Amino acid sequence: MIQETENTEVVSKVPELAYKFSKFLTDKGIENETVVWLNMAGLLIASIIIVFLIDFLIRKILLQMFTRFAQASKSNFDDLLVANKVPRNIAHIIPLLLALELVPIIFYDFPDFEIVVEKALQVFAIVLTLWIVRSLLFTLKDYLKTLPGLRDKPVESYIQVFMIFAWVAGIMSAIAVITGIPFLKFLTGLGAASAVIILIFKDTILGFVASIQVSINDMVRIGDWVTFEKFGADGDVIEITLATVKVQNWDKTITTIPTYALISDSFKNWRGMTSSDGRRIKRSLSIKMDSVKYLSEADIEKLKGIQLIQKYLDKRQSDIETHNKTNNIDKSLAINGRNLTNLGVFRKYVQEYIENHSAINKDMTIMVRQLAPSSQGLPIEIYAFSNDKRWVNYEYIMADIFDHVIAATPYFDLEIFELPSGSSFTLKQQE
Known part of the structure; x- marks a missing residue:
């Protein structure tokens, strides 16, 4: 059972x-x-x-x-x-x-x-x-x-x-x-x-x-151009994960950066530039200081042939003459009173040229200034912003500006400083 x-x-x-x-x-x-x-x-x-x-x-x-x-x-x-x-x-x-x-x-x-x-x-x-x-x-x-x-x-x-x-x-x-x-x-x-x-x-x-x-501080986004010198990174962020940030450099190599390095180390994010209205041009050329001089009447008349500064020279010449006459300045020596210099007129010309350049953003800072003199001459810096922020076009605009400025320097009896090369010594011996 x-x-x-x-x-x-x-x-x-x-x-x-x-x-x-x-x-x-x-x-x-x-x-x-x-x-x-x-x-x-x-x-x-x-x-x-x-x-x-x-x-x-x-x-x-x-x-x-x-x-x-x-x-x-x-x-x-x-x-x-x-x-x-x-x-x-x-x-x-x-x-x-x-x-x-x-x-x-x-x-x-x-x-x-x-x-x-x-x-x-x-x-x-x-x-x-x-x-x-x-x-x-x-x-x-x-x-x-x-x-x-x-x-x-x-x-x-x-x-x-x-x-x-x-x-x-x-x-x-x-x-x-x-x-x-x-x-x-x-x-x-x-x-x-x-x-x-x-x-x-x-x-x-x-x-x-x-x-x-x-994420909270919005420090880095995918697509941002960052420069991280410590890790040799200079390019676009292509991936952000928990442990790493991947940056594709301009030479198409990939640099991997620890995520926590973004808050422990210093890096540069170019997003502010890409989201702005222009890309900065900040470059200088050095003038030989012994080529700087006062301008004579003949020099001024010659420079009036340059259209961009003709009105400026007329006005400045009139203002200077009025000031010197009013103050009974002895002009037998050029150092007395107020005078125009070839470097000052050159700076004004470059300023006018930049302000009239079609590729420069006129609503952002435009400045041509002197930097501190050094053993390599007197730097004249151009500070402006190009309308086009694309890398290739930006470089072309900057090169176009400096091509013109370098070629214009001799018109003002100025010389650009450069270290002597082998050809310089050869020419000296021939003389």
Whole structure:
């Protein structure tokens, strides 16, 4: 009677087909232990086939549904879901749940196997959850990058931070499942190892803090031109992650900079220039100081032939003559009273030339000034802003200006300083 009750319980828990299969084998005279193993193997093979078949069908159905919906929708978010394999990962959920339900049936006579397989499936469930979360976050990242307001933000850094915490939680959950220790109790035990964890993830923590500060203070965006002399970086930012910032230099090489270096070291961001109305020209040429002189009447009349400064010379000459006559200045020596110099007139000419140049922004600072004299002459600096900020055009504009200014220098009886070369000594010997 007891044996009958046990058999009835087995029949209620084991599928009828499997029960008939085991009875068939018993009737054939096969030993009970062998029947149990064959029954388990048959159930296992049948369950694997069923689970894989259901997984295949669900995956195909979900992919077709998502693909059709993506084609009909105007938004590209659903396209990104398909591209990042979100439907494919979600399709594994139902087969996994079915497998968990079948394990007690398959391994009814093997409780030790049942525990091991259940734990393995539970660990896989944790990994599958992480896959789904990761694919959803990657989809969100790709979608946010298509939005103009977020295209240059370090979205990847925040996703990486979230995924790090997710993987840590997943690994701890998996260890808790394998060891059989409750998750909260396992988590409490890790408190003692927090110092070791902080040491291991030191760079990650520094990068996380740095990425938050970089984002909040808007220090760097993707696409910014930055110069970081310490790391030899000079080019455009192409990627900002939790741990690193990638800069593509002008020679097309890639420099990788630790994210926390952006807040611990000094670097130059050219965004202010690119977002302004002009790009600065700040360059000087050195004049030989012994070529500077007062201008005579004949010199002034000669320079009046230069149209840009003709009106200036007329007015200045009139003002100077009036001042000298009013104050009875003895002009037998040029040093007495007020006088025009070839360097002063030259500076005025360059100023007028820059102000009339079509490529210069007239609404920004325009200045031609003297810098401190040095052993290499007297620097005359041009300070202005070009309308065109593109590198090639900017260099062309600056070169065009200095081509003209250098060629104009002899008209004012001025000489540009340069260190003597071999040809200079050769000419000296010939003289």
